[in-house]
Amino acid sequence: TSGLSGAQLHSVVNEAAIAAARSGCVEVTQRHLDAACERVVLGPSSNSQVLSEKRRTLLAYHEAGHALVAVLNAKVSEQVSHVSIIPRGSSAGHTRTLPSESQLESGMYSRSYLEARMQVALAGRVSEELVFGKEKVTTSARDDLHQVSSLAHEMVKQFGFGKSLGQLALGSPRDHLAVMNAQAQGNGRAQHPHAAGGSYSEGFLISKDTANKINNDVRELVDVAYDETTKMLESHSGALHAIASALLENETISGVELRSICKQHNIES
Numbered sequence: 001t002s003g004l005s006g007a008q009l010h011s012v013v014n015e016a017a018i019a020a021a022r023s024g025c026v027e028v029t030q031r032h033l034d035a036a037c038e039r040v041v042l043g044p045s046s047n048s049q050v051l052s053e054k055r056r057t058l059l060a061y062h063e064a065g066h067a068l069v070a071v072l073n074a075k076v077s078e079q080v081s082h083v084s085i086i087p088r089g090s091s092a093g094h095t096r097t098l099p100s101e102s103q104l105e106s107g108m109y110s111r112s113y114l115e116a117r118m119q120v121a122l123a124g125r126v127s128e129e130l131v132f133g134k135e136k137v138t139t140s141a142r143d144d145l146h147q148v149s150s151l152a153h154e155m156v157k158q159f160g161f162g163k164s165l166g167q168l169a170l171g172s173p174r175d176h177l178a179v180m181n182a183q184a185q186g187n188g189r190a191q192h193p194h195a196a197g198g199s200y201s202e203g204f205l206i207s208k209d210t211a212n213k214i215n216n217d218v219r220e221l222v223d224v225a226y227d228e229t230t231k232m233l234e235s236h237s238g239a240l241h242a243i244a245s246a247l248l249e250n251e252t253i254s255g256v257e258l259r260s261i262c263k264q265h266n267i268e269s
Helices: 006-022 030-042 053-072 101-106 111-132 139-157 176-184 208-235 237-250 255-264
Strands: 079-084 094-098 199-201 204-206 252-254
Touching (some): 030 079, 030 252, 053 094, 053 111, 053 208, 053 237, 053 255, 139 208, 208 237, 252 255
16 A cells, blocks of 8 residues: 555555445455455446457456566566556556655665666566467557656656766756846747757756757667566566466466566576
8 A cells, every 4th residue: 555645545445445345245355455455546437338248358467467477576666566467447458666765765776676667567468469360469558668768758858867867956947038148048939949950858958969869868768668568578478478367367467476477487586
């Protein structure tokens, strides 16, 4: 429940208690709490989304990819709380990970942590490619790709993790006119950036050359993350299939159950 507000925690406990009572249980279990957390964070399950067996299978492998790579990166990234292929809100399925208390308190993240987050986000798409073929991948990775692109841009423009720009931060808002006037070199009027082949980066005026360097660095970070993710899933295909099978059978598995499956395939987290 890391990151949840007091009100959300109150709702989670209430929802878990209601679920336990409905199922005839005399005490609230971890499964009730996990289901309640899903309901509070993502919304109630969607009865209108009846998935075909083909889509369920694809979704199971998509989420299994996320979950497996998260376990493989657990030492530098976040622990998996649970994995589900039950549609909730606008989401057909999800893999929930939780940062450690120290990460939440410090607000600081290492480069290896950010790289691991990109790998986890890309793992759903990579899993689809490996199991069903690149020609049959779906649009289910849309949000994942947005997350990866945004994170890679932040790493380059704000955190100094790109090769070309070095220790520069280009993501802070600036006064456009002041910067353009300075670049116009006293010609009496502000020059529009596109007139000189430049562009804006979140309020910061940059040249075309700098924009190309940013794009190249972002592309390299994403490509490296994609390649590493592919290697991990190829090397642990047995665990991938086992996790997907568990999801197809149970629809939701806890982090403990996930790590147990991985342990059976010689993966320690």
